[in-house]
Amino acid sequence: MLKEEILGLLAEASPRGWLMEPQAKHILRLSGLDVTRFLWTESVQEATRFAAEIGYPVVVKVVSPEVIHKSDVSGVVLGISGDKQLGEAFEQMRAIRGFQGIIVEETVRGTELIAGMKMDLQFGPVIMLGIGGTAVEIYKDVAIRMAPLRGQDVESMLASLKAHPFLEGYRGAEPISIESLTKMLLAFSSLVMEFEGKVGSIDLNPVICNATRCIITDARIMLAGS
Amino acid sequence: MDLKRLFKPGTMAVIGVSLSNESHPANVIYNKNRLRYPVEVYPVNGKGGFIRGEAVYPKISDIPSKIDLAIIATKADIVPAVMAECVESGVGGAVVISGGFSEAGFVDLQNRIVSMAREADFPFIGPNCLGIFSPSHMDTFFIPGERMVIPGHGRVAMVSQSGGILVDHMAKCALEGVGISLAVSIGNKALINEIDMLRYFREDPGTDVITFYLEGFGENEGRAFALAVPECGKPVIVLKSGKTPAGSTAVKSHTASIAGDYEVFSSVMSQYGVVEATDEYEIVTFAESLSCYKRTIKGNIGIITGSGGHGALATDTCLSHGLKVPTFREAEQTKLFNSVSPAIKKIASFSNPVDLTGSSTDDDFVAAALALSRNKDIDCIIMLLLPYIPGITMDLGARLSLVYQQEGMPIIAYVPHMDKYNMLIEGFTLNNMPVAHSVEDAVHMAEAMRRYRSC
Structure with a gap:
């Protein structure tokens, strides 16, 4: 069940059709996801x-x-x-x-990823993970899975990214914390399962991952039907 | 809903036969079943009368036998009344051939028959479909038998939203020697959809593999389908049309823009272990492979060939399909060297591909297959057989099938010509081993096993 406060924030944004960053991040934080201070x-x-x-x-x-x-x-x-x-x-x-x-x-340093959700007409909530930043629509190095994610889904999403060597510490770079990323994706997956009929899509972009944490530095929540 | 009487009827009524037009769809269905299939078939037309001396029943309730399956091929507007009579008479299910429902904009008419059927627990296929083809049992397709290319009886079930595509896929199956257990054109899938079909085939002992030609899913229907696949426990292959590009400019989130309908479809299918085919040839090739070998491989391929060129081509194709062709360790190469005949020891190569050369014989292929079957670095063998090599005989297929039965490692054979080398091919196919007619198809067969996952 979504918290009252989250439902309130969604309702408040309804005339505009989307949530501005502060409110979007507030919802994510209330749902146990790590967002920037x-x-x-x-x-x-x-x-x-x-x-x-x-x-x-x-x-x-x-x-x-x-x-x-x-x-x-x-x-x-x-x-x-x-x-x-x-x-x-x-x-x-x-x-x-x-x-x-x-x-x-x-300021958080690390590898920029994108995580997102789309409420698909045929498949319901689906989750996307990919290499993030503003160039995401150019490279389209992303993996898509139907939510709720199972542990094996997160593993296969990571393995299927072309850039996955970067995540594992390519040529001396610091590997990212797969544990934090997995934890984040699973929490995100539980959250989006509650969003049916309410939210149309979400971008967490970028999610910055380093050796110790995965943190959402920007978020956008588009309401259903917007 | 119990679909057994629908798919395995003992008695069938064809409603809407014409007394004057022999090429009416209902007449084609009535005639072919009466003349060629063991199912008992009765013609129905409100006017009564006779067709070639056989009594035509005015109503389904006039038929003296209990009817398992009704074929409804009347005008759309009287389908609700006909279906009500079927329900009343205790018919087991129907195929509604008639068009003129949601596909033509008459959604309400379709909804009426759906709610009637749900209420009465009365299963029906369609409307706007060809219906059911059950080898050696019955056939509701309104296509004269001589115009169809009919595959043999086998263990692949085919479901299609499009009747025409289904008929074509059956022709491809016949061409490739792939037998089918049941072919169903579900048309508008108003009541029985892909998910119901998955559940039916899960319980059908005659079906090992299920293929679907899909145009689209309704709201959340894709989710239900994906979740039903692991429960089914049998390999599922899909071919999708309507891969419309994503990303309308109105979309404002990156996720919604990148995750278009097809990207989501394809990703979710793979997530749930469904093998997606990209064309009509792949769907049949994948079905052949998975009906013989219902298993998942990592995709480490050992190649045995009689020609270097074929080996090189197969290697390239494997690599471009995400399969690996690992170089064999020294010890494995030595085993291979020791196992082949003296005549080729100096000219053959024992790495991967194993090239036995044009001087090889049946014994060399069997020895190499045996050695590779025991090599832990691979999990599938592609056998490029060139029956024009003088030392190869038509017995090799059957001999290699014994290697498979003994060792258990899947072997995929490539044989270049079907008619000329038929006895060689049957040595495999009669022993439930797949045979490809192009190097690329052989690789596709291995790829199907790599992509299949029983969740």
Whole structure:
């Protein structure tokens, strides 16, 4: 059963048809998934205070009900290393249409993956895992499975990616924590099984994986029928 | 729902026979069953009368025997009334040949017969279908017998949304010597769909492998199908049409854009161990392979050939299909060297492929098959037999089948010409071993085993 709070967030987003990043991440966190530590604020003072608390470098992203793909409108700035640069990023974001504040969040390093869900007409909830980032639709190195995922499904998804050697530590690179990734995918799978009739699709992109954790750094939840 | 009387009827009524038009679908069905099949068949037409001296019954309830199967080939608008009579008379099930239902926009008419059937627990196939072909038993296809290429009786069941495609697949089966247990065209699949067919064939001792030609699933029907496959426990092969590209520009999430209908279909089929064929040849090849060898292999192939060229081609094809052709260890090569006749020891090669050369004989092929069957580095043998090599006789198929029966490692034979080398081929096929007629097909047969998983 979905928590009341999650149902509330979905209902609230219903006129718009999709959830903005802060709400989407909130749902994921409530469901036991690891998301980046972030603050949603319209105040540059609060932003700098939070940046000091979590430590630079930080990431700044625009929050706007009119922007679904943030990078298309230069709504993401990575590697902000100090207050001055943070202030500049804030000004840049404020010029974007529908501006409702910014997200300030910790920088996580690792391999960028995408995990996602689609409510398929013929097969119900299906889960996608692939090599993420903005180029995902170009390379399409993804694996798709019907939810709920079984342990063997996660294994075969990973094995079927062309880029799977990267995940295992290609040429001296650090291998990612398969355990954290598996845990995340299974939790995501349980969550999406509750979304039938409510949610149309979800992108967790990117999910950044390193040797110790797999963490969702951006999320988008599109409601059913949107 | 009990489908036994529907698929294994002792008595059949054909409703809608014409008294004047011999090429009416109902007449074709009535005639072929009456003349060629053991099922007892009765013609029905509201007007009564006679067809070539046989009484035509005005209503199904007038027939003196209890009817197992009714073939309904009337106009669509009277199908509900006819079906109600069938239910009333205790008929076991129906094939509704008639078109003019959801496919023509008459969804309500179709819904009416579905709800009637559900309420009465009355199974029916169709509407808008050819129905059932049961070898040596009955045939509801409205195609004159002489126009069909009819495969032998075997252990492959075929289900198809399209009647025409089914008839073609049966012709391909006949061509490849693949026998069928039952062929069913389910048409609009208003009541009985692919999932019901899977459940039926799970219990059917005459069926080892099930193939499906699919156009599309209804809402959540794909999920139910995928989940029914592991329960079925028999290899399932699908061929899908309508692979429409994904990614309309209106879609706003990457996942919805990448995971289009076909990508999802194909991924879920493979997730549940269904072997997806890409064309009509593959579906038959896969069925032949899995009906002989219902097992999963890792895909490490040992190749035995009488010609270097065939070996090289087979190796390339294996690699491009995700199969491995591992080089044999020294000890295995020595065993092979020791097992073949002195005449070829110096000219044959014992790595992988094993090339026994044009100077080889039956004994060399049997010895090499025996050695490879015991080689732990491979799990399937592809045997490229060139019967024009002087030392090879027509007995080799039967001799190699003994190697398989003794050792248990699947052997897939390639033989270049069906008619000319038929006795060699029968040495395999009569012993339930598959024979391919192209190197590529032989590799497809191995691939089917690699992709099949009993979940």
